Amino acid sequence: MKTSDMAIRPATPDDGAGIAEVRHNAIQNVPAAYYDQSTLDEWSGSGEGRTQKLLSNSADVRIVAVTDSEIVGYGELVTKENLLGACYVLSSAGGKGVGRAIVAELERIAREHGITYLQLESSLNAERFYLCCGYRITERAKHFMRGGSVMDCVKMHKDL
Numbered sequence: 581m582k583t584s585d586m587a588i589r590p591a592t593p594d595d596g597a598g599i600a601e602v603r604h605n606a607i608q609n610v611p612a613a614y615y616d617q618s619t620l621d622e623w624s625g626s627g628e629g630r631t632q633k634l635l636s637n638s639a640d641v642r643i644v645a646v647t648d649s650e651i652v653g654y655g656e657l658v659t660k661e662n663l664l665g666a667c668y669v670l671s672s673a674g675g676k677g678v679g680r681a682i683v684a685e686l687e688r689i690a691r692e693h694g695i696t697y698l699q700l701e702s703s704l705n706a707e708r709f710y711l712c713c714g715y716r717i718t719e720r721a722k723h724f725m726r727g728g729s730v731m732d733c734v735k736m737h738k739d740l
């Protein structure tokens with residue numbers, strides 16, 4: 581896949597299953613050096629309710645990166661919290677600029693909403709990615725997942 585073969589557009593309700601697949605695949609391919617398997621399993625979730633849970637969170641902007649044949653990336657914003665809530669790229673499409681393009685589009689949309697800064701909680705594996713996108717670290721922290729597990733994470737900030 582070349583980045584020129586990829587487009588970014590708003591997500592539609594029909595994209596739910598594809599988005600869930602990208603998210604699950606991206607998380608399950610996080611290198612083992614960062615988190616143990618049980619943490620990845622809880623983060624990715626599984627089973628029937630996965631798509632519904634994903635699309636019923638508080639995000640109000642959802643975008644997908646698509647090629648002709650599939651969804652290869654997903655990103656979301658919670659505008660009222662100045663929050664970049666998610667960025668996931670299919671592992672087979674990784675390292676080709678898809679993540680950077682998703683973040684740039686979320687920032688463009690955020691500016692349209694009058695947002696002057698974004699914050700996020702990065703997983704440890706994505707820290708260097710967000711640094712490359714111009715975010716700075718504000719705090720090393722813990723993220724509490726719904727199932728009760730705790731993940732190390734990095735709080736980051738960028739002025740737009």
Ligand SMILES: CC(C)(COP(=O)(O)OP(=O)(O)OC[C@H]1O[C@@H](n2cnc3c(N)ncnc32)[C@H](O)[C@@H]1OP(=O)(O)O)[C@@H](O)C(=O)NCCC(=O)NCCS
Pocket residue numbers: 606607610666667668669670673674675676677678679680681701702703705706708709710712713
């Ligand atoms: C993190 C993630 C979104 C990156 O997506 P991607 O499409 O592979 O990233 P890009 O190809 O756009 O990379 C953009 C820049 O970040 C750098 N980068 C990306 N991932 C990196 C990594 N793991 N380590 C170091 N640098 C990285 C790239 O080298 C690139 O820099 P360059 O433009 O100067 O060459 C993707 O790996 C992913 O979905 N990971 C699993 C889920 C996850 O952790 N998401 C974040 C949740 S907070």
